[in-house]
Amino acid sequence: MASPSRADLYASRFPLLVLQSAVLLPGNAITIAVGRTEARRAIELARQQQAALIVVVYADGRAPTALTHQIGTLARIAEVTAQAGHRLQVRLEGIRRVRLLTADLSASVPQARVQQLIAEVRPDTHQVVERLRQRLGELAQYLGVPDDDCRRTLDETDDPDRFADLLATQLVRDLSYRQRLLELVDPHDRLEQLAALIERELARRNNAPEPVPVTNGGSSGSRLASEAVPFTDEPSDAREEAELLRRRLAECGAPPHVRERIEQEIDRLSRMPRMTAEATVARTYIETVLSVPWAVETPETLDLERARAILERDHFGLDQVKERLLDYLAVRALTGGRAHGTMVLCFVGPPGVGKTSLARSIAEALGRRFVTVSLGGVRDEAEIRGHRRTYLGAYPGRIVEALRRAGARNPVILLDEIDKLVVDYRGDPAAALLEVLDPEQNRYFLDHYLDLPVDLSSVLFIATANSLEPLPRPLRDRLEAIVIEGYSEEEKREIGRRYLLPRQLALHGLPEGMLDLTDAAWYELITGYTREAGVRELERQLAALCRKVAREAIECGQANGQLARRRVTPAVLRRYLGPAPYRELVAHPEPQIGVAYGLGATPLGGMLVPVEVLVMPGRGELLVTGQAGEILQESARAALSWVRAHAQRFGLARDFAERLDVHVHLPEGALPKDGPSAGLALVVALVSAVTERPVRADLALTGEITLRGRVLPVGGLRQKVLAAQRAGLRGLVAPIGNRAELARFPAGVTRRLTIHWVESVEQTLSLALLDRVEPARAGHEFASPAQEE
Structure with missing residues (x-):
């Protein structure tokens, strides 16, 4: 520069x-x-x-x-x-x-x-420089300083100002004295002070009387020389540091084996030169161990009524989840807060459904401190267990760091996004978590950096994940999954009214209650501007709405106390946020031939999946389009086989399939689809196409079929029920094996949606297919010989 x-x-x-x-x-x-x-x-x-x-x-x-x-x-x-x-x-x-x-x-x-500040060099300053050059050899011989590189630089330096600062850097380690030398602008004064220090130290080393410092500078130089201290006071500083560390060790409450180990490290540190890299590493290690809360423990509160009130205050809905959490807390109350036999809770669900906030509410209900350990993208085992001290830049693992941040040995530690762990050549972090989460092992958890056992038995671990499928089987076995599938439209509306909108109004400087969204506006905001199982995108859209209103208020020159209450209708919503980016797929109002409505479950919630089947003269080929996965294609082949096996029941020739090509299409082809739950919709659409009987337009179907015509249970039924409600359907056909899940459905949904529980394909066909409206025009050639007579 x-x-x-x-x-x-x-x-x-x-x-x-x-x-x-x-x-x-x-x-x-x-x-x-x-x-x-x-x-x-x-x-x-x-x-x-x-x-x-x-x-x-x-x-x-x-x-x-x-x-x-x-x-x-x-x-x-x-x-x-x-x-x-x-x-x-x-x-x-x-x-x-x-x-x-x-x-x-x-x-x-x-x-x-x-x-x-720029110093003026006196004419006699160079003489002081030469006098100091002559003493550098003797200084290096007695004290080992300055080093060879520094001596060469000093020998090549003709500038007295630079010479004085370089020599001071090498000789003076006391902070206050270095600051005094920095405040001396005149290089002559600095050189005289350094010369006096050198003479003083050499005299002390030789047991000779100390010479009286001589300066040719001003009064400030004489005063500083008379107050000069030896340029190295490491022995006294090391003793003071060791005593301070020993006092901290006695007060930290560490176990005996930890105290013994750290006492050895303190003794070793006291014998090292303070400015060496090895001393810095040892000092950092001791400070890290002393900062671990070995004996600090916050008292736990196990009041179920208080816990229930906190859960109700912070979360709307999720009744099954709240009941399960209260059961868990009741067990902890009976076992004195040490339910070691219970597994680690893992909240599983789509983004934005409140998994993290549930964990925070549990910590508040227990009166414990709460810390989060984000595991998304962690691919190094050392991130969990720490790095060994032999490596440059080593530091403890995330578990020990979480304890240090919490400042207590019994916090609630949230292992966020545990399903996003990555395995590569640096190790398997999921395997490192096995010891952390196992109550039989974690009381002696060994962090590689500390190289000391840490008791994690008092820590309450809670994990979150979007899915448990990516987790290894041993780790999944240590977790008790609590599934949070998502919210219905009514629940989202209440969450928006009670929590999200008031929070966004406060964040944007708008008075409470300024925006009044009508029920129609809430419905359009939820269905047209968001597509999610949680409420995170809903909060973002409410924030955008508040920004528009705040800008409009400023442009109109209104003060905060004079902002008028605004009623937001769907038209006002579209004016502020623009056209709705999402269009909910709804059922066709009239019954159709060869079209049945299936249901699918995605990480964003349930969705309506129309199944279209078209038959045409051909050679018996089956074509499935619309990004259908392998399992869904197998369901289509199973449905066709079942229809062929029961051809006579529908008045079809035994060989009808050999003279037909069947094309199965799943609209919205940009979305991948897979799973066995579309089997029931496939067989209904296929029978409708070959018999020309229309399918009820107000009915959705979900269920896996077998070649024997049985209907098997499926997953994600709650999300599918919500999708059927959004599509405006009035009925749902579902496997009887899922009937036990009826208690988990929102009450408002089951009142408006009739659920038909079936156990066979024949029951489903009698519910879903209508009578033929008119005789077939092109299908008579596929009729049975008996009908032709």
């Missing part, structure tokens, strides 16, 4: 980086780890502007205060490396001394207006 001109020496404004334990001298470089938010912002601003920044030290040199030293260093950023935990490793190179004129530490990005 080029040196500033004289015009830039005054009132220059730069980002401000305030350090706690390092002083950067001009002409030298330091590497620091930055974790504070304001410090990261200052570095990012300097990098974006390709400018320098100001480096100063807090006034007390240790804890952040509102005061900083007035003399700092103008520095450039040489290198920035991102590290774990939103930390940055930054290499700074000092350029010039500066004096702070104004400093704003309260801003999001601290900045300072400074005056850059």
Whole structure:
């Protein structure tokens, strides 16, 4: 970076980086780890502007205060490396001394207006430099400093200002004394102080009387020399640090084996030079172990009425889920809060149905602290178990980090998106979770970084997943799945009214109750602007609606206290949000031949799946289109086989299929479809096509069929029932094996939808097919010989 001109020496404004334990001298470089938010912002601003920044030290040199030293260093950023935990490793190179004129530490990005300081070199300063050069050999022999590279640099440096700062960097480690040298602008004064320190230290090493410091500078130089301390005070600092760590070890409540291990590490650290990399690694390890909450435990509250009130307050609907959670809490109350025999709860369901908020409500009901461990995309086993200390940049695993963030040994830890774990050459993180979630093993969980057993038996683990299929069988065996399938339209409307809309009004600065959505507007917002099982997209659309209203209020010049209540109808909704992007597929109002309505379950909720069958003269081929999966194609072949086996029952020739081609199409071909639950709709549409009997237009069908004509249960029935309701159907044919799930359906849905429970294909055909309206015109050639007579 080029040196500033004289015009830039005054009132220059730069980002401000305030350090706690390092002083950067001009002409030298330091590497620091930055974790504070304001410090990261200052570095990012300097990098974006390709400018320098100001480096100063807090006034007390240790804890952040509102005061900083007035003399700092103008520095450039040489290198920035991102590290774990939103930390940055930054290499700074000092350029010039500066004096702070104004400093704003309260801003999001601290900045300072400074005056850059340029020293004038006295004529006799070079003599002091030569005198110090002659002592460098003796200094290296007795003290081992400075090193060879530094000596070469000092020998090649003719600038007294740079020579003094470089020598001070090598010799002086005391923070306050380095700051005093930084505040000496005149290089002659700095060199005299360093010469006095060298003489003082050499005399002490040789057991000789200490010489009286001699300076040729001003009063500030004499005063500083008389107050000078040895440039290395590591023995006393090491003792103080060791005593402090031992006090913390005694107070942390760690088990005896942990205390014994850390005591050994403290002794080892006290014998190391403080500035070495090995000492930094040891210090970081000790600090990490001491920060683990070995004995801190928050008292648990097991009040079922309080838990019920919290669940009802935070969540609408989900009655089955709430009952299951209350059962779980009741068992914990009877076992004294240590139900080790119970499995880990895992909330399974589509995005946006409230899995995370349910876990947070459980933590609140128990009075425990709550932390989240996001597992999405984790592909390294060390993320769970930690890295061994032999690796550069090692750190503990996410479980231990969660304990440190919680500050207690018994928090509620949410393992979010457990089904998104990835297995690759770096290990299997799902296998690492086996020990974490097994109550027989997790009381001795071994983190590789700590290399000490950590008791996780008091932790309440809760997992979330969109599906359990990606999980390995051993891990799935340790989880008790609580399925949250999604909300009905009525539930979404109530959630929107009670929770989402008031929250978005407050976030957008609008008064409570300002927007009044009609029932028709809610229905159009839910069905036309969202397609989901949860309510996340619904909240986004409500936020967009609030933004439009807020902008309209500002443009009209209304104050917050004068905003008028607005009634939102479907027309107003379309004016604010534009045309609805989704169109719900509805059934045809009239019965049709060869068209039956099946139902499917997707991660976004249930959907109506029309099944169209067309027969034509041919050679007995079966064609299935519409992105049908392998299982669905097998269902189509099974349906055709059943119809062929029962041809005479429908008045068809035995060989009718050999003279026909059957084309099965599933509209909305852009959507993949698969599964056996369309078997019942396939056989009804096929019989309708070959017999020309219309299918009821108000009836949906779901169920798996066998070659014997039995109807087997299917999954996702609740979502399918909701899809049938949205499509405006009045009846549903479902397997009798799913009848036990009737209690899980919303009451409002079952009142408007008649469910027919069947166990055979014959029952279904009698319900779904209507009588032929008129004689067949083109199908007489397929009739049986008896009919032809």
